[in-house]
Amino acid sequence: MVYSLWQDAFPDNQVRPIAIYTDGDAFSIRAVIEGTHTGTFNAPGQAPIEATNRKISVPFANIATVRNGKVKSLAIYLDRAEVMAQLGVGES
Numbered sequence: 414m415v416y417s418l419w420q421d422a423f424p425d426n427q428v429r430p431i432a433i434y435t436d437g438d439a440f441s442i443r444a445v446i447e448g449t450h451t452g453t454f455n456a457p458g459q460a461p462i463e464a465t466n467r468k469i470s471v472p473f474a475n476i477a478t479v480r481n482g483k484v485k486s487l488a489i490y491l492d493r494a495e496v497m498a499q500l501g502v503g504e505s
Contacts, residue, residue: 423448441476450500469499
């Protein structure tokens with residue numbers, strides 16, 4: 414679900430990994446997501462944001478656990494205010 418929100422709003426998005434850490438069945442990734450806002454951004458808890466055609470570059474981190482080859486938990490940490498500021502609809 415989360416990925417489809419980004420794919421719809423930023424169809425050219427790319428994730429640039431910075432670091433990947435593993436420990437048993439847990440792993441974390443620090444990365445930067447970049448893309449151009451050419452589609453509607455339907456972020457949870459807010460009104461849809463129509464395309465601004467602005468480029469974003471925002472760092473984020475994921476922490477996950479995997480069991481039997483399947484992701485059992487996933488937490489995504491991203492500065493939402495920074496995304497809005499880069500889109501020109503909020504302050505950083």
